[in-house]
């Protein structure tokens with residue numbers, strides 16, 4: 001005990017002399033953090049939580065936030081339709097290919113397709129309902145099945161993809177809004193089947209070049 005009470009200078013001397021190891025105590029004799037510091041830290045933490053909670057409660061109510069995001073949700077970006085490109089890659093490119101070339105006689109091309117060089121309602125309705133039946137594209141006849149996407153994609157998503165198709169492969173790219181998709185859904189609300197090939201599409205929609213390829217009218221044959 002008497003050695004523990006030695007002054008620091010004595011300790012120093014004993015450590016130099018090699019006796020310090022026997023005296024070494026690994027425990028701090030008192031708490032190194034003074035209690036006022038602990039109290040202040042706690043007080044700051046509590047203040048921070050109260051401030052955060054207060055800001056959360058005073059900010060816009062959920063319904064106000066939803067209205068804002070719906071407004072944003074309702075527009076396809078016309079300058080940079082990144083969503084359209086992304087969705088095309090995810091849902092369409094496995095069949096039609098990223099460059100829209102299609103696959104031999106199995107999948108028709110989107111490039112130079114009369115169904116894209118037509119009113120936007122055509123692309124929208126093909127995406128919504130799909131196609132099952134013979135269809136003629138760029139001089140070739142296809143007899144496959146294009147899946148239905150109406151149940152899996154929102155109006156905004158269908159609009160973004162349709163706009164992307166027009167941006168990439170139509171002569172006159174146009175902006176397509178989600179409300180146009182909503183109108184088409186409403187127009188064909190009772191429809192449950194895919195379009196029955198090019199004939200039905202041509203009969204329902206105005207598809208200038210497709211009609212000529214499928215069934216030339218007598219006047220055209222006369223030319």
Ligand code: HEC
Pocket residue numbers: 088091092093094095096106107108109110113114115116123126127131132133134135137142143144145146147149161165197
């Ligand atoms: C599983 C393969 C497959 C996928 C995925 C697919 N399609 Fe198709 N698509 C087809 C086939 C096959 C046809 C031709 C239908 C037929 O032969 O009856 C077609 C036809 C079309 C046509 C009309 C013909 C033409 O070439 O212009 C368009 C437009 C079209 N698809 C767009 C799309 C878009 C947009 C997507 C993504 C949302 C998509 N397709 C996803 C297989 C697919």
